[in-house]
Amino acid sequence: MNRRTILGTVAALTLATGLAGTALAQDTLKIGAVGPKTGPLAGGAEVSFWPNVQLWAHDVNAAGGIDVGGTKYMVEIIEYDDQTNPGETIKAVQRLATQDKADFVLAPYSTGLNIASAPIFQRYGYPMITHTAISDQIEDLSNKFPNMYFLLGGATGLAGGVVEVLSDMREAGEIGSTVAMVNVADAFGIELAEAARPRMAEAGFEIVYDNSYPLGTQDLSPVIKGAKAAEPDAFVAFSYPPDTFGLTEQAKIAGLAPKAFYTAVATAFPAYAGRFGAAAEGVLGAGGIHADGDAFKEYAARHMEVTGQAPDFWASAPTYASFQILQMAIEGAGTTDREKVAEYIADNSFDTIIGPIDWDENNANAKYWTVGQWQGGVFKGVASTGRDGAVAAMPKTGWE
Amino acid sequence: MDILITGLLLGGTYALIAMGLNLQYGIARIMNLANGEFLVAGGFAAFWFYTAGQVSPLLTIFIVAPLAFALNWLIYVVMLRPLVRRAKSRGQLEVDAILTTFGLSFLSVGVMLALFGGDYFSYSYLARPVQILGDTFALNRLTAAVAAVLICGGLWLWLNRSRAGMSIRAIAVAPDSARLVGIDVPRLSALAFALGGAVTAVGGSLISTFLTLDASTGVLFTLKALVIVIMGGVGDVRGTIVAALMLGLLETFVATVIDPGLTLAAAYLMFVLILLFRPQGLFGRKTA
Amino acid sequence: MSARDWQGLSISAVLLALAACLPLLGDDYYLTIGVTIAMYTVLATSWALFSGPTHYISLATAAFFGLGTYCTALGIENGLSYWMTLPIAAVLGALVAGLVGIATLRLSGVYFVIFTLGLSELVRQIVTWAQNVSGQKGLYVLTEITEAHIYWQLLGLGALVYLAGWAIGRSRLGFALRIIGDDEEVARHSGINTARAKVLLFMVSGATASVVGGMLAPRYIYIEPSTAFTPMLSFLVVIMALLGGVGRLWGPIVGVIPFTLLWEAISASFPNQTTLLLGFSFLVIVYLLPRGFVGLLEGLRRRVLQREAYA
Secondary structure (H helix, E strand, O other): OOHHHHHHHHHHHHHHHOOOOHHHHHHEEEEEEEEOOOOOOHHHHHHHOHHHHHHHHHHHHHOOOEEEOOEEEEEEEEEEEOOOOHHHHHHHHHHHHHOOOOOEEOOOOOHHHHHHHHHHHHHOOOOEEEOOOOOOOHHHHHHHOOOEEEOOOOHHHHHHHHHHHHHHHHHOOOOOOEEEEEEEOOHHHHHHHHHHHHHHHHOOOEEEEEEEEOOOOOOOHHHHHHHHHOOOOEEEEEOOHHHHHHHHHHHHHHOOOOOEEEEOOOOOOHHHHHHHHHHHOOOEEEOOOOOOOHHHHHHHHHHHHHHOOOOOOOOHHHHHHHHHHHHHHHHHHOOOOHHHHHHHHHHOOEEEOOEEEOEOOOOEEOOOEEEEEEEOOEEEEEEEOOOOOOOOOOOOOOOO | OHHHHHHHHHHHHHHHHHHHHHHHHHOOOOOOOOHHHHHHHHHHHHHHHHHHHOOOHHHHHHHHHHHHHHHHHHHHHHHHHHHHHHOOOHHHHHHHHHHHHHHHHHHHHHHHHHHHOOOOEOOOOOOOEEEEOOEEEEHHHHHHHHHHHHHHHHHHHHHHHOHHHHHHHHHHHOHHHHHHOOOOHHHHHHHHHHHHHHHHHHHHHHHOOOOOEOOOOHHHHHHHHHHHHHHHOOOOHHHHHHHHHHHHHHHHHHHHHHOHHHHHHHHHHHHHHHHHHOOOOOOOOOOO | OOHHHHHHHHHHHHHHHHHHOHHHHOOHHHHHHHHHHHHHHHHHHHHHHHHHHHOOOOOOHHHHHHHHHHHHHHHHHOOOOHHHHHHHHHHHHHHHHHHHHHHOOOOOOHHHHHHHHHHHHHHHHHHHHHHHHOOOOOEEOOOOOOHHHHHHHHHHHHHHHHHHHHHHHHOHHHHHHHHHHHOHHHHHHOOOOHHHHHHHHHHHHHHHHHHHHHHHHHHHOEEOHHHHOOHHHHHHHHHHHHHHOOOOOOHHHHHHHHHHHHHHHHHHHOOOOHHHHHHHHHHHHHHHOOOHHHHHHHHHHHHHHHHHHHO
């Protein structure tokens, strides 16, 4: 065998096992990342998840690596596409644990994919700090999967935030008490609408139009026209990305312009302002962030520089923060022993780019942003369950 | 009245989605599962030209159409014609076409992903209200519907008035007899397939002005197109148009009057019922 | 039963026993792949039971799978034990399949294909709407069932499907079906109740897919319509069965195994080009193996036999 064939063989082997740089394994930590690159949720993951994986790895390695008990380890990311299919997520995490022998695995993207893979994270003792899982069963889940942490909040809080903002606006005399509410008939949309109804009633709001529409509806103009005919003071849509765009455009065309206009997922995406420009001003949406804070501004600038795209104003920063927590816990525990790292996460609070994080009795971050609003080209947090930096919501003044 | 116009506009959208597949399936006999990916590709072209160079999607279609035509012609000649040749029966061809175009759809998603990422591509074009008979409609939807009328009308005229069109219809009805009377079946099949691809891509460009697409959404459009083509009857332009309009009207009616949550359920219910009473689709011929 | 039958049965039993040992190896990675293979084998084989002899391509697998998933999830939520929900899923699947079967008797060819596709979407839409109206929150299936349990259950179900397929092949029903596949007119003239034969088989395949859905529910834990009713599942089942070859009872499994392994190899090695390469390898298979893996294997066997004959 001449040198060339040997090299070729080695190259082929490295490629086949997907373990580029095996020889350096002593100085690197292998971190797995699983998420949709294709399938229905790929669009969202390309905004909130994948760029942050890239940014975090870049940041860690640029700083010389993760400090584990005095030794610096560079991180090596092993990415897998789960095609938005829970079966594939399970397989990929399993593969990371047993074939790639990943030291840690980042939590996957979206509620369903996180929960489906939670048993595997649990079995291998991987701490699972979820950044995009929203559930109202956090208590049951954290009992069953003690390694699972929730950063983004729950449906109850998100819906409660909407009611809170509307109440404040009503108190300021900006809107009346009638609300038109629609939701996408899929898991998250249903949960939010269900959580919102009793709270609206309690706060004395009258729901004058209440309907759902199926995922993948191609024309939302009947929904908007129906809502408009009810002449609401506020419009609330618990929507998914494609319909958030569709509803907004239809509202703009049909002239549905209440003082409070809320759409849920994707309102916080930069593409939203990109598409609607000045018309986005005053639109309320799910999430939000302390956008004027230095921590976020600095993060957004790095995000732009490293990934070439802007972060969104909701899940992006918590996603990055969840990776930060993992890093801090490894450094704090001073070991790559997963059990010790998990213990460290449970026992400590963390100072991240979204502010201090500590856990409640269900391993959840109880302080999260619930509602944001486009103000002057930036989506600013207007309501939260205890975060600093909220600005007052202002009434929307038409679409022009 | 409002329901009628909104429904017709939506029907126009559906006609754009389904017309290309009707040509490909009805005449070239290829059940093209990659059809939706070409629609998305057309949409992406419009998005790219608009955001990069402020080129109106209405002009982009004149670039998209010949490109898609050439690409689909190539696909037919290189990939699908061997299948047509080796197939012993219609059923065999159907199976082979499903397998091949399913692979092709994966391939196209992969290519699009590599070329322009998995992000949503959404932009605002002609998102202005227009007044028709006192009600407000979106100008971009109206434009798409007008384009649908032009395209479908053009196709219908071409199929019914021109010599090539007649031959193509002959193939749709009786491929074996068509060969006997001297019609160049392989060439015209390729032509129909390529034309179908071009129509689909143009439809995608127009639709992208009001729908938010991403690289993985193609399959949704393929499903819808299949349902419409089958409901109307395979290989019949009229059938597809009528089915598309019916679907648009029904969905709008249900959304406005009954419950928007039931629009798609109603659409599929209508599809199921139509097939129960007209197993060959609305305009389909009873063939073996 | 002939000696040949006994031979076939004992070989199958040995293979099954070997497969059942997989979880004992203790490698969870292979177990996970095993679950995927077992799931698609059961789905594709039961699909081929109906579609093989009748040449009716059904894209309704997702509808039955989703029904079963929801059946188990709702059952557990309402206090039923997991084991109770599986028979309910089976009965429900069979019932729906029976109704659909009767309704679609007049359809042929591609009209049947797309009808089943539309039907899947209809079922999904109704389930989603009902979930919304009833204010049902997210559905969680939190159980103590592990991957190994799911794997064994699927193997058991697979064994049942094979037995059923084998029994049908030997029965009057199987004979009837083969004639229908060849020529429905002839079948009808020779006094075969083609309608009943078709509906019965469709029910078997619907019930099986429904039970598989129920068995997989504890694996997904969080049940949402978009994953339970994903149209991709229907397509994949058809593709794998066709790649294997539907003319033989063992056809689908020889399609499922290489397909799953190939899928796994590609997703593991090329995370950024998974879809692209899957599509590409797909096309290569279709062109190189016009008669599926069954054709390939039988060709090899024939060649070996011929060589022996000359030797």
